[in-house]
Amino acid sequence: MPLEAVASVDETGTDKEFLYTLNFGPQHPATHTTLRLILTLDGETIVKAQPDIGFLHSGFEKLGEDLDFNQYVTIVDRMNYISPVANEIAWHHTIEKLMGLEITPRCKYIRTILAELARISDHLLCVGAVALDLGGLTAFLYAFNERERIYDILENASGQRFHPSYTRVGGLLNDVNDLFVNQVRAFVKSFPKAHGDVCRLLNKNKIFIDRTEGVGTLTREEAINRSCTGPVARASGVARDLRKDEPYLAYPELQSSFKIVCSNGGDCLARYLVRMGEMLESANIIAAAIENLPSGPVNIGTDSKVVIPDKSATYRSIEGLIQHFELFMWNRRFETPVNEVYGANETANGELGFYVVSDGSAKAWRARTRPPSFIHFALFPHLIEGHQISDVPAVLGSLNIIAAELDR
C-alpha cells in the first residue's frame, strides 16, 4: 500500500522523479490520533496527500445492530471521546424521534446544558491542540484547566468523568443534584476569564497568525459541495446551525440567548476564531438554561413502558419490578415502529446524525452514523495541497479530526 502513492504520481509524468514520499503517522505526535497520511513532497511543498484511515475501525455500526438502544450508548460514547455526552444526546434524540417520545422539560434543559458543556470541552481541546502544535504550550494549559472543570461536572452528574453514558431512552440515568447547579453556575461565571486568557495568548500572536492565516482555505461553494457542517462550514460563510435551523431539546426556548458565529475567511484562522466565538455563545446558553432549569421529573413516566424505573421502584413495587424485567429480558424490551428515521444534532464538530432503521424490536436493524470527522477529513488532501509540510498540523488541528469517530 505505501507504494501506491508513488505509482499514482508517476502517472502525471515520468520527469517527476524528484518527488519525495513521506509517511506521516499513524503514530505521530502531531496527528494526535491514529491516522496516516502519505505525503508526496516537492522540497517542503506538498504536491499530493493521500490519507490512509481505518486503524481504529472497530465495527461500531455492526455493534449497533447487536446492542439495544440503551446499551449502544456506551459505544456511541467512544466515537467522539472529546465530547462524549453530545454523542449520547444525539443518539437518544434519534431513538426518541423514532419512537415518538417527548421528553420532560427538565430533561431537555439538562441535556442542553450538557451538550453545550461538551461543545466547550471539544472546542477547548481543538483550540488548545492547534496552539500546542504551532508552538504555544501555554494556551493549551489554560484550555485544559477549563476542560477539567467540565469533567468534574460530568463526574458529579453521572459518576464517570470521561465516558458518562448518561442518557437513557426517555430521559437520563438519574437526576442532577444541587451541586451540579452550583458547579455549572461557577463554571459559567469563571469561563469568560479563561476564554479571555486564551484569546490574549493567541489572537494577536504573530507566530500563530502567520501560521494559520491563509492556510487551508475553503470557499463557501466548496464547503457546501463537500458536505461540510459545523464550525468548518461556518468559518467558510455557510450560516447553518441546526440549533437555529431545526431547534431541538430546549433550544426553541433559548433562541434569544445565542447567535450563530460565522466567518468569511475559510482558513485555519477563521476556523479558530469561529470556535472561540462559539464557546462564549455556548456559555450564554448554559447561563440561560441553568437559571431557567424547570423542576419536575427527569424521566418520562414508567407507564410509557420505555423508561428504566429507578431502583426504589424496582425493589418496592410490583409495577416497577415488572417494568424493570420487561426492559432487561432479551425477548421483551422496547417496541418500536417498523420504520426508519434520520435524526441529527449540532455537535461541536458539526452535524452528528444517525440513520436508524428499526424492525420493531429493541435493536436497530441499521444504525448508520453520519460522522463529521470522517466527512471533514475527506477535505484534507484538498486543503493541504500546495502548502508546506509544517502546515499539516495547523490544517489537521483546525478540522479537529477525532480518529475514533473517523473510523468507528
Place this chain on the structure above:
Amino acid sequence: MSIEHANAIDAKFGVGSATATEFRDNKRLTVPVEKIYGILAFLQLQRGFDMLCDLAGIDYLGYADATDRYGIVYSLTNTTTGERLFVKTFVNDPDPEVPSVVDLWEGANWMERELYDMFGVKFQGHPDLRRILLPDEFTSHPLRKDYPMRGYGERHNFPTVTRAES
C-alpha cells in the same frame, strides 16, 4: 412538501418515477435505480438541494416485507432553506451497482467508498473506488446481514510482512 418534489420529478422523468412518504419530520422519496442519477442531478440543479448531507446503506436481508436487498439513502439538504429530503433507491445481488454522484457532490467521494467497503455496492464512475476503513486484503463486506457479528477470522489470516520484505 415531499409530494411537490415527487410531482416535479414525475413531470420530468415520467409518471411513477418517485414515491413520496413521510415519517416524523423526514420527507422521503423512493426512486428506481435506473433514474437515480438523473433525479439527484435534477434535485441539485433545479430544486436547490446543494448539499449531500449523508449517504446511508442498509442491508434488508431478512427484513419484514422487504423485496430488495440493499437500500441506499441519499440525505440531501438545501442549505438556503434548511429543507431536507431523503432519496432512497434499491439494488440487488448478484451485482449491486449504482451510478456515482461524485461529479455532483465532491463530498460523496469517501461516503461512497465507505458504502462500498461495508456493503460491496459498486459505484459506477467513482474516481477511486477502494476500501477505506478496512484493509485491502479483506474479502468480506461486514455490514451485510449474512456476515457474522464476530467475523470469519480474517484478522488472524492477514499476511505478515517482515521488515526485510516491506
